Amino acid sequence: MAEYRAGFVSIVGRPNVGKSTLTNALVGEKVAITSSKPQTTRRAIRGIVHRERGQLILVDTPGLHRPRTLLGERLNTLVQSTLGDVDVIAFCVPANEAIGPGDRYINEQLEQYPRAKKVAIVTKTDAASKAHVAEQLLAVSQLREWDSIVPVSAPRGEQLEVLVDELLALMPTAEHELYPAEILTDEDVNERIAEFVREAALEGVSDELPHSIAVTIDDVIEREDKDLVEVYANLYVERDSQKGIIIGKGGARLREVGATARAQIEGLLGRKVYLALHVKVAKDWQRDPKQLGRLGF
Numbered sequence: 001m002a003e004y005r006a007g008f009v010s011i012v013g014r015p016n017v018g019k020s021t022l023t024n025a026l027v028g029e030k031v032a033i034t035s036s037k038p039q040t041t042r043r044a045i046r047g048i049v050h051r052e053r054g055q056l057i058l059v060d061t062p063g064l065h066r067p068r069t070l071l072g073e074r075l076n077t078l079v080q081s082t083l084g085d086v087d088v089i090a091f092c093v094p095a096n097e098a099i100g101p102g103d104r105y106i107n108e109q110l111e112q113y114p115r116a117k118k119v120a121i122v123t124k125t126d127a128a129s130k131a132h133v134a135e136q137l138l139a140v141s142q143l144r145e146w147d148s149i150v151p152v153s154a155p156r157g158e159q160l161e162v163l164v165d166e167l168l169a170l171m172p173t174a175e176h177e178l179y180p181a182e183i184l185t186d187e188d189v190n191e192r193i194a195e196f197v198r199e200a201a202l203e204g205v206s207d208e209l210p211h212s213i214a215v216t217i218d219d220v221i222e223r224e225d226k227d228l229v230e231v232y233a234n235l236y237v238e239r240d241s242q243k244g245i246i247i248g249k250g251g252a253r254l255r256e257v258g259a260t261a262r263a264q265i266e267g268l269l270g271r272k273v274y275l276a277l278h279v280k281v282a283k284d285w286q287r288d289p290k291q292l293g294r295l296g297f
Helices: 019-027 070-083 101-112 130-141 160-169 189-202 240-247 249-269 289-294
Strands: 005-012 045-051 054-060 088-094 117-123 148-151 214-223 228-237 272-281
Touching (some): 005 070, 005 160, 019 045, 019 054, 019 117, 045 160, 054 160, 070 289, 088 101, 117 160, 130 148, 148 160, 189 214, 189 228, 228 240, 240 249, 240 272, 249 272
Parallel strands (some): 005 054, 005 088, 088 117, 117 148, 228 272
Antiparallel strands (some): 045 054
């Protein structure tokens, strides 16, 4: 019988290359929010992949980028601290975009972590022709000597088991699993609720706004008398004009955000949810160390 293997994989790449979508597909449950907006992921989110032959702890990280704000600097620091502790670094490059300066920048950063094995994942193969995928695989192979290169389509589930096999083969042997079989993430429930609210708020807003949105949870109250969970959350933006965008005409936009988020939260908690959202302004919070600390960064 093959040896049991278990360890940590950090999934890196520039913003919006499909890291969170891949993490969710491998785990088999939504543990990381997804959006077409850059900087959607703001924490190192762990998702656990269970197989009879081993266990992978996937660490989905914020996209590495050249930071323009204090928040950006702190996200990059978070990624770099994560990379120092993992067994494998999996570098995601989308099949449908040419390798650019951002990809080369990240590839150069990987030199700082000689202990970790390096795997390249060509994502979004469903969004490119076979010829383009082949070209991208060749281009990626020329960046460095990889321990493995795997093309995948997370939405279609293509090549995911091949990727799991390749990653497990690179893991150290283990006496037993690192997490119990029923655990799919070590994310705190309140953090997951806050992320669902932020994900709902990100949909359909203009490009400059996503960076300015932060969410905190004031309270989660279980009402046994009504078989209901009450959730009180705050949506923070940086300017009054952004507050108007989030709320929308007559509060229509905020109601939409609430309905979308509530459906996700009810799926997570398995109970009916009353969700109260309050939109507040924290002026230029991305650049203010005190406010960043209060908002959990």
